[in-house]
Amino acid sequence: MEGLKLSEAELMIFIHPSQSRNVFQGICRELSSLLFQYNETFDGVLLAYDATVKSKQAKILTGLHPYFGVRVNTRLLLFDPKPKSFVEGKIAKISPESIHVIVLGFSAAVITDVDIREEFKYRVRDGEGSFVSRSHKRHALKLGTMLRLQVQSFDEEVMHIAGSLLPENTGCVKWLEKKSEEALPTDRDHKRRKLA
Amino acid sequence: MGAEEFPSVPFNSNAMDNAEYTDTDLVFAVRKALASVQNGDTDDYSQLKTVMCLTEDADFDAVAQLETVLKSLSVSVAWIDLVHHKDLLEAMSLWYHSHRPSVMDALVDLIISLAATSGKYLDPCLNMLVRNFSQPTFKHKVSQTQLVKKMQEVHPRVHAALHKISYLIPLAPWNLVSILAQNMRKIDKKDPSIVTYVDNLLRLENSSIGEVVGSVILMMVMERMLDLDLVSGCDDSNGGMFDMELEDAVESTMNEGDEFPVGALKQNTSGGNVVSELLDKLMVLFFHHLESCQNSDRLDEVFEILFKSFENYILNTYKTKFSQFLMFYACSLDPENCGVRFASKLLDIYLSSNTCRLTRMSAVAYLASYLSRGKFLPASFVASMLKRLVDECAEYCGTCNDDVKPEAHQVFYSGCQAILYVLCFRMRSIVEIPRFQSQFRSLESILSHKLNPLLVCLPSVVSEFLKQAKAGGLFIVSESFIFDDLHESELSRAFGGFERLDTFFPFDPCLLKMSSSYISPNFNFWSMVKTTYGEDGDEELCDEVIVNGDADSAEEPDDDVELDSEMNTMSTTPKHSFMRETERLLKMPSRIRPSTSPPESFLI
Numbered sequence: 001m002e003g004l005k006l007s008e009a010e011l012m013i014f015i016h017p018s019q020s021r022n023v024f025q026g027i028c029r030e031l032s033s034l035l036f037q038y039n040e041t042f043d044g045v046l047l048a049y050d051a052t053v054k055s056k057q058a059k060i061l062t063g064l065h066p067y068f069g070v071r072v073n074t075r076l077l078l079f080d081p082k083p084k085s086f087v088e089g090k091i092a093k094i095s096p097e098s099i100h101v102i103v104l105g106f107s108a109a110v111i112t113d114v115d116i117r118e119e120f121k122y123r124v125r126d127g128e129g130s131f132v133s134r135s136h137k138r139h140a141l142k143l144g145t146m147l148r149l150q151v152q153s154f155d156e157e158v159m160h161i162a163g164s165l166l167p168e169n170t171g172c173v174k175w176l177e178k179k180s181e182e183a184l185p186t187d188r189d190h191k192r193r194k195l196a
Numbered sequence: 197m198g199a200e201e202f203p204s205v206p207f208n209s210n211a212m213d214n215a216e217y218t219d220t221d222l223v224f225a226v227r228k229a230l231a232s233v234q235n236g237d238t239d240d241y242s243q244l245k246t247v248m249c250l251t252e253d254a255d256f257d258a259v260a261q262l263e264t265v266l267k268s269l270s271v272s273v274a275w276i277d278l279v280h281h282k283d284l285l286e287a288m289s290l291w292y293h294s295h296r297p298s299v300m301d302a303l304v305d306l307i308i309s310l311a312a313t314s315g316k317y318l319d320p321c322l323n324m325l326v327r328n329f330s331q332p333t334f335k336h337k338v339s340q341t342q343l344v345k346k347m348q349e350v351h352p353r354v355h356a357a358l359h360k361i362s363y364l365i366p367l368a369p370w371n372l373v374s375i376l377a378q379n380m381r382k383i384d385k386k387d388p389s390i391v392t393y394v395d396n397l398l399r400l401e402n403s404s405i406g407e408v409v410g411s412v413i414l415m416m417v418m419e420r421m422l423d424l425d426l427v428s429g430c431d432d433s434n435g436g437m438f439d440m441e442l443e444d445a446v447e448s449t450m451n452e453g454d455e456f457p458v459g460a461l462k463q464n465t466s467g468g469n470v471v472s473e474l475l476d477k478l479m480v481l482f483f484h485h486l487e488s489c490q491n492s493d494r495l496d497e498v499f500e501i502l503f504k505s506f507e508n509y510i511l512n513t514y515k516t517k518f519s520q521f522l523m524f525y526a527c528s529l530d531p532e533n534c535g536v537r538f539a540s541k542l543l544d545i546y547l548s549s550n551t552c553r554l555t556r557m558s559a560v561a562y563l564a565s566y567l568s569r570g571k572f573l574p575a576s577f578v579a580s581m582l583k584r585l586v587d588e589c590a591e592y593c594g595t596c597n598d599d600v601k602p603e604a605h606q607v608f609y610s611g612c613q614a615i616l617y618v619l620c621f622r623m624r625s626i627v628e629i630p631r632f633q634s635q636f637r638s639l640e641s642i643l644s645h646k647l648n649p650l651l652v653c654l655p656s657v658v659s660e661f662l663k664q665a666k667a668g669g670l671f672i673v674s675e676s677f678i679f680d681d682l683h684e685s686e687l688s689r690a691f692g693g694f695e696r697l698d699t700f701f702p703f704d705p706c707l708l709k710m711s712s713s714y715i716s717p718n719f720n721f722w723s724m725v726k727t728t729y730g731e732d733g734d735e736e737l738c739d740e741v742i743v744n745g746d747a748d749s750a751e752e753p754d755d756d757v758e759l760d761s762e763m764n765t766m767s768t769t770p771k772h773s774f775m776r777e778t779e780r781l782l783k784m785p786s787r788i789r790p791s792t793s794p795p796e797s798f799l800i
Binding site: 021036092093095096097098100102105106107108110112114155157158159160162 | 314365
């Protein structure tokens with residue numbers, strides 16, 4: 001899955017004097033307030049962090065409230081799906097007009113019917129709707145299926161992904177992986193024939 | 197396939213004949229109408245809007261058409277634009293409650309689809325739903341039963357919709373909370389629809405959405421209750437009085453467990469009365485919520501949030517009259533866990549030297565009032581809390597070499613007053629606990645220290661304490677304190693400070709009618725307290741024994757006490773436990789009284 005990256009950053013975190021008794025708690029508090037929000041500096045949505053204090057020396061700011069700045073080394077897990085990248089998520093809702101997917105448990109992705117390739121046809125079976133491939137009957141997109149989709153756009157304010165199933169390598173992850181495994185022996189046969 | 201190939205579906209109800217057009221036709225027509233706005237062609241769109249803006253008394257056909265149009269819109273959400281179809285979106289939010297359940301369902305589906313389709317619709321859609329949390333208003337008058345029935349139709353649907361949206365958009369609860377706060381601010385303080393709103397908020401807290409944002413919701417509710425508390429009409433001029441006397445006056449007219457009369461409230465402006473009634477209803481709602489949390493084993497985590505709100509909002513606001521009873525009720529539901537934790541946390545605040553002085557004084561006042569009034573707290577626990585207080589005060593005395601200076605030792609005096617106050621309520625039961633006996637010696641050293649807390653603390657508390665201490669045969673302090681039935685003195689005012697923390701007894705009886713019926717079963721009213729001088733006030737039963745008094749005291753007998761000549765020849769070893777034993781025997785019912793010899797024969 002693309003879009004996830006691990007960054008290392010050296011940060012200066014300003015702590016309010018009331019937290020001077022437990023500075024590490026103050027640092028965690030500051031960093032936690034950034035979680036699940038898009039941050040321009042980090043260029044991504046902060047999902048998780050790991051912080052270590054670099055130096056016990058902290059500079060006190062002059063001003064109304066004497067905040068002090070602590071140098072912290074952090075490792076940050078960031079989510080930044082760029083357009084045309086691929087992400088994976090679980091299907092939460094299927095209707096003829098759209099498929100709703102939840103990516104990484106927090107980001108909502110929507111694929112509207114215009115972005116679903118012609119290969120897939122909406123069918124209702126046993127009261128449940130699904131998209132079944134016309135060419136490969138086993139390839140079905142149902143509730144709970146892990147879906148790989150291409151990112152068209154990412155709304156940073158609400159963590160909303162507009163996705164697309166137009167490219168050939170999108171669809172049910174299990175089926176796609178099985179298909180790529182089956183493709184390998186035929187490659188080998190092809191090479192043997194070539195050599196021969 | 198162009199839209200022109202389909203017949204243009206007229207949207208006004210008179211001309212439309214449903215049998216002619218299929219659902220697909222309708223869907224395409226709706227999409228065409230929506231798209232045409234961007235080209236400047238608004239005829240179809242205007243017709244669409246007319247269908248949406250139905251009145252309450254529309255006919256069956258019109259309602260059916262509305263339903264189908266809503267369903268078509270649900271599948272065409274990708275065609276809805278925030279800017280061009282603004283009035284359509286506004287129409288969706290205005291009349292939710294005035295329609296039939298099937299229309300409501302169609303509308304809810306539309307809102308869910310719209311919210312899930314794009315991030316920019318999330319807030320408007322949540323707003324559309326949350327607006328229905330208040331009491332609905334109708335164009336014509338409706339009866340109370342109709343109103344209740346309507347709310348029972350609307351609210352579950354709104355909750356279900358919120359849950360579905362949160363499922364499809366996991367971060368939606370955070371947006372929801374800010375919208376809930378916004379809508380709450382719009383409700384006026386005296387508006388009764390706050391009760392319905394809070395009811396829905398508490399239901400949300402109890403649900404899966406509450407797992408994410410429950411703490412924020414509870415804080416919002418407590419903040420509003422605090423606002424109402426501060427505005428409510430209880431006249432605070434009585435607040436300066438030591439409420440023991442107030443209780444006696446009122447409670448002589450009522451039996452134990454009766455509802456407390458709201459006479460004090462009625463004296464004030466009717467505005468204040470309305471607010472008090474609202475607050476009363478909200479408190480009862482909250483009590484029910486706490487009970488349901490207790491039933492689903494969630495009371496622990498809810499208690500943590502409650503205590504945080506208590507610390508942030510209530511502890512330092514000395515004028516709250518009722519909000520603290522939320523904590524009291526939560527503790528009464530689970531005395532061994534929450535009850536103990538509340539007291540321990542308050543004590544920790546008092547004992548922590550890093551906390552601000554006023555907070556410490558307030559915390560110990562809460563602790564004292566709580567330990568005295570909580571009927572569900574066992575005497576052993578109260579004794580252990582008192583022990584820690586006594587130790588702290590004794591330590592302070594040890595390091596301090598000052599004379600009486602109320603302003604300089606406020607924290608110390610508030611601690612002493614707390615001890616005295618709790619003992620006024622609990623002396624009889626605590627004195628029976630053997631391991632607390634030694635504490636009385638420490639207490640005596642505190643009371644006879646140069647700082648002289650008996651002079652500084654609130655006179656009514658001190659006089660009651662001395663009365664009971666004497667009757668219980670504990671100790672006599674050399675100076676006699678003549679207070680002339682004073683409730684407060686200059687010195688107590690000095691230690692209490694501007695906030696008057698000397699007369700601050702936060703768990704004095706709750707004056708709200710409905711809430712007090714929940715609180716009373718677990719509440720120690722003063723009239724119920726068994727004092728050491730007995731219910732009948734017969735002081736002759738306990739002859740005085742000088743236990744730990746100063747050398748002077750033997751030469752200055754108090755006027756009240758009759759010294760039996762036989763007693764004078766007795767040794768001065770502590771016989772108070774023996775005395776109490778005889779007292780008990782003397783009070784036994786005649787059937788099982790061991791002998792008919794006169795009481796004096798029991799004395800050695």
